[in-house]
Amino acid sequence: MAELKKEDLLKAYRTMREIRDFEERLHKEFATGKIPGFVHLYAGEEAVATGVCMHLNDEDRVASTHRGHGHCIAKGVDILGMMAEIYGKKTGSCGGKGGSMHIADLDKGMLGANGIVGAGGPLACGAALAAKFKGKGGVAVVFFGDGASNQGTILESMNLANIWNLPVIFLAENNGYAESTGVKYNVPTPNIADRAAGFNMPGVTVNGNDFFAVYEAAGEAIKRAREGGGPTLLECKTNRFYGHFEGDAMTYKAPGEVKQQREECDSLKIFAAKATASGLVTAAELEAIDKEVAALIDEAVEKAVAAPNPTEADLLTDVYVSY
């Protein structure tokens, strides 16, 4: 925690709170039937996106997953635009043409949430290759789950990143479930990070519910990548508080599993306890952020609901740059 100043801690907490409240609110709104399509919530995993993206700037690229809202928020994508996008509105980040699984903001270095599991690995390698040509120390991060850890694209990309010495961080978000299938069934090694040895790169496993553990490990990996030291596989073990998608009854989880995780492994609670214990921030300051974020999410939903739909003219545009 030594290098984190008060404003850093407040910023990290705000980001994590934004992600949590965004997702909790989506869970409620989805149940009313007003939100179209497939929605995959990131609640429970906030410390991962936040701990990593705190080290990144707009020139650094992130390739995300179908569970991408947290990565978008942590990378600085506008929350009002995100909410409108999830509602399918013209004012959304992508004009209502992408939806929850495809939110992107290239100006912020967010290469997009992605509906194809594992597809971000090659894209991040390309972003890192571009950064290497630019020569300004840019890095790329690919977030992927324990499910995607078994996709050929991820394994091929780890190989490619190592032989080309690319500034990529392979960020495995191990929440224990590939949709409904447990990681113990899908992954033969104790840790996903163990696979790093096969590609001759550092592999690290940390508690993904602890912002400070993620922040420290990601900081080392990103620093190494910026300095030309090549890729790292960083595994963050975490939990998702909701189903694979909204509407998933989670019949595969043990009775009380999520309840226990919320009590013992809640990344916001862990953060608040450690941050206040450090004496750098007070509980009152965190509560003030809670109120501001609650108001922001209220505003996002109100504006998204009120926003216009895209029109028939929008159907045919944006397929090509030139026709």
Next chain:
Amino acid sequence: MSRKISYKDAINEALSQEMERDGSVIVLGLDVSGGSGSEGQKSDAWGGVLGVTKGLSLKYPDRIIDTPISESSYLGAAVGAAACGMRPVVELMFIDFLGVCFDQMMNQAAKFRYMFGGKAVTPVTMRTMYGGGFRAAAQHSQVLYNVPTHIPGLKVVVPSTPYDAKGLLIQSIRDNDPVVFMEHKALYAMKGEVPEESYTIPFGQANVVREGKDVTIVAIGRMVHTAGQAAASLAKAGKECEIIDPRTISPIDWDTILKSVEKTGRLVVVDEANPRCSMACDISAKVAQDAFKALKAPIRMVTAPHTPPPFSGALEDLFIPSAAKIEAAVKAIL
């Protein structure tokens, strides 16, 4: 100044001139240099499996990048780099290998612009070899240009001559959309007039290769030349064929095709691909819908049969559309 060079050398020259002009152009692919990490020659050992990129790694050592045999990762890396300001030309050695990496073309490159609300620019050129005649059998001979053509967001270019190959490849590299550039392996040695200087050919402009009043033949890629042989033979019998080479099939120049059919009243489409859901079907359907009244006879399609490409030369020669088959199709509707 113009001089005669091969289709292969025209492609090489287009790459070289664009790499010279624009430092963001990089070339990635299996063996595009060749010899990387080897004990012998360090670079330019192959210059592509058929030598299309030969010599480029000596001129641009940092920008000609050999890849592992991992098509998904390196094709996707080209797509990602394109979305981040580079202008990559990535080589998929054979279009048949699309099976292992299609996601990065179909769901990533093709979709970015639309699903990100018009904000993404992905100027990647995906060069690939297609077509029969090499006795290369079912997994190295397919004609799959109809597959990317089906996907909105991709452009598809099918040059039939050295001149078109150079001008269309330069246009592909400069274009800000993802382009699939299809090179027929049996055309690499073909020679033709090509200007030394750089030039572009716009997409969506068909070439009327031969003018005629009796029948319109739309032929794609290598089939343009096979159709030319048929037309020459038919000309001896006094039958005038108009041959149209679309040059790009996404976008495609419908106007030139429709105008020709309105003039001739007859259409034969020659497509080296399998017949179902093919460019032959696509072009036939368009003409049937938009120029039905002009038609004096049924449309004919000359295609490969609905089989994989065979190995034996005795079979492959029957599989690939021939000048005799095109001639028979024309005679059947005249």
